[in-house]
Amino acid sequence: MxxxxxxxxxxxxxxxxxxxxxxxxxxxxxxxxxxxxxxxxxxxxxxxxxxxxxxxxxxxxxxxxxxxxxxxxxxxxxxxxxxxxxxxxxxxxxxxxxxxxxxxxxxxxxxxxxxxxxxxxxxxxxxxxxxxxxxxxxxxxxxxxxxxxxxxxxxxxxxxxxxxxxxxxxxxxxTMIDTLLKHRERFKKPEVWDEVELEKGNFIVMTLHRPSNVDEEENLKSLMNEIILNTKDLPLIFPVHPRTAKMLKNIGISHERLHMIEPLGYLEFNYLVERSKAVITDSGGITEETTVMGIPCLTLRNSTERPETISIGTNELLGMDPEAIKPALETLFNGDWKKGGIPKLxxxxxxxxxxxxxxxxxxx
Missing domain, CATH: 3.40.50.2000 (Glycogen Phosphorylase B;)
Incomplete structure (x- = not known):
């Protein structure tokens, strides 16, 4: 065959x-x-x-x-x-x-x-x-x-x-989890770890790439400002999708805790995710990986095609309203985020x- x-x-x-x-x-x-x-x-x-x-x-x-x-x-x-x-x-x-x-x-x-x-x-x-x-x-x-x-x-x-x-x-x-579990022991420390002097559980990983979040300048600016404002003193590690990089440049977002870096390889990115306090994302696949690794995940979308990451896993759907970010982060920092489990098979x-x-x- x-x-x-x-x-x-x-x-x-x-x-x-x-x-x-x-x-x-x-x-x-x-x-x-x-x-x-x-x-x-x-x-x-x-x-x-x-x-x-x-x-x-x-x-x-x-x-x-x-x-x-x-x-x-x-x-x-x-x-x-x-x-x-x-x-x-x-x-x-x-x-x-x-x-x-x-x-x-x-x-x-x-x-x-x-x-x-x-x-x-x-x-x-x-x-x-x-x-x-x-x-x-x-x-x-x-x-x-x-x-x-x-x-x-x-x-x-x-x-x-x-x-x-x-x-x-x-x-x-x-099958995405097949890959995660096979390579988990091979996760590789990226350069940003030492450059920013990151510590396990003491930083947040971000990814944003969906048109609904990044293509409208004012909306993207509001999302970024809310995230920066409500993440206390934690470093924000943001591997920037090429689509998003162009928009961020236009709106001039910067902060001493915001570290915008090039997209990372699979092993480097998941090294960060596994050691982070939480992930803020609009990706679907990342919600699956955070569920298996037990990392809190805040998803900036109105819908998800992976509802089991919410009903069973560590993911929560915040929607795209920037005002939803603050209460979610308060739950995280108060230690009240759900523990989650791993879906069948x-x-x-x-x-x-x-x-x-x-x-x-x-x-x-």
């Missing part, structure tokens, strides 16, 4: 790496299971892409579609054109897409139009917020997916509601379950 594994943006790499490991284990055992790693080029900055391949032990891509930047429509079109040419030259037996980025949707559509079945890792997750481009990607991808590998029973329920048959849904756990074995199901489905 010959499988395409699609990766294009930073979150994909963390989810695809353990699947590659699981496939290689089967290959070593003599199973006829081969793959082609396709990098769409959606994230082309080294800090957003290249370093992840090196740190997570992902082999060099077999194909790079070189989609690059542009609008979402331009990226989608570029990826589809490149992937179609690849499939016309050498078709695969299955296209595995992960997550909810542009590459996920573009390659799923292309594969189906070439009569190649699609498996969606992280199928069924929903924010129910159609203003998020990722939600459109999820809905459209799941509408044309053949096999769903899910992270939670909530996702299973979402698929059931839209009429997906149980025999096409496989609850396997979270987030145990580091999701990828092995996926490959096991593939062997059953395709009679390998």
């Amino acid at each position: 010959f499988i395409d594994l699609i990766a294009g943006a930073r979150p994909n790499f963390m989810k695809i790496a353990p699947i590659i490991d699981a496939i290689k284990e089967e290959q070593d055992a003599g199973v006829n299971l081969n793959f082609r790693l396709v990098h769409t080029g959606q994230h082309y900055d080294k800090n957003m892409s290249g370093s992840f391949f090196e740190q997570l032990g992902i082999p060099d891509p077999d194909e790079n579609l070189g989609a690059g930047g542009g609008t979402q429509a331009e990226q989608t079109a570029s990826i589809m054109i490149g992937y179609e040419k690849l499939l016309m030259n050498k078709p695969s037996d299955l296209c595995i897409v992960v997550g909810d980025v542009t590459s996920t949707l573009a390659c799923a559509i292309t594969a189906q139009k070439m009569h190649i079945p699609v498996a969606h890792v992280e199928g069924g997750i929903r924010s129910n917020d159609w203003k998020m481009p990722e939600e459109i990607n999820r809905l459209a991808t799941d509408a044309i997916t053949n096999y769903f590998f899910t992270t939670s029973e909530i996702a299973n329920g979402n698929l059931n509601k839209i009429g997906i048959e149980d025999e096409r849904v496989f609850f396997v756990g979270n 987030w145990d580091g074995k999701a990828s092995n379950r996926i490959v096991g199901h593939l062997k059953d489905i395709f009679k390998i």
Whole structure:
């Protein structure tokens, strides 16, 4: 059997790496299971892409579609054109897409139009917020997916509601957590640790990149000011997404406790997260990692596609109103933040379950 594994943006790499490991284990055992790693080029900055391949032990891509930047429509079109040419030259037996980025949707559509079945890792997750481009990607991808590998029973329920048959849904756990647990002992101290003289539990990590938070100058300025004002004397470590860096420069935000740094590699970033007092973010994936590491997470979004990080984990959804930041931080500093637990099957074995199901489905 010959499988395409699609990766294009930073979150994909963390989810695809353990699947590659699981496939290689089967290959070593003599199973006829081969793959082609396709990098769409959606994230082309080294800090957003290249370093992840090196740190997570992902082999060099077999194909790079070189989609690059542009609008979402331009990226989608570029990826589809490149992937179609690849499939016309050498078709695969299955296209595995992960997550909810542009590459996920573009390659799923292309594969189906070439009569190649699609498996969606992280199928069924929903924010129910159609203003998020990722939600459109999820809905459209799941509408044309053949096999769903899910992270939670909530996702299973979402698929059931839209009429997906149980025999096409496989609850396997979270491949991102596979990666986290595998590499946890390898987390690497970044330069900023010594430069700022950080101490465990005595600083806050920040990430902001969603258009709803960073594209409007006054809103971003209000968020940043509230965070700075209500984090006492703690250093704020802010690896800045390229999208956000441009806006921060325009509004001139600075403070002696605010340390804006370049995006970090996977091992360096999670070294900080694991040792932080809390994380303030608008990312979805980080809420999963903080849940497993037991770190309080304050999410600046109105909705989340990962509700189990709230109902079970350490995450709280604050919304996007800057005034919600102060009371949340007061709860944190008063020592009243919830302890949280770890969702079912987030145990580091999701990828092995996926490959096991593939062997059953395709009679390998």
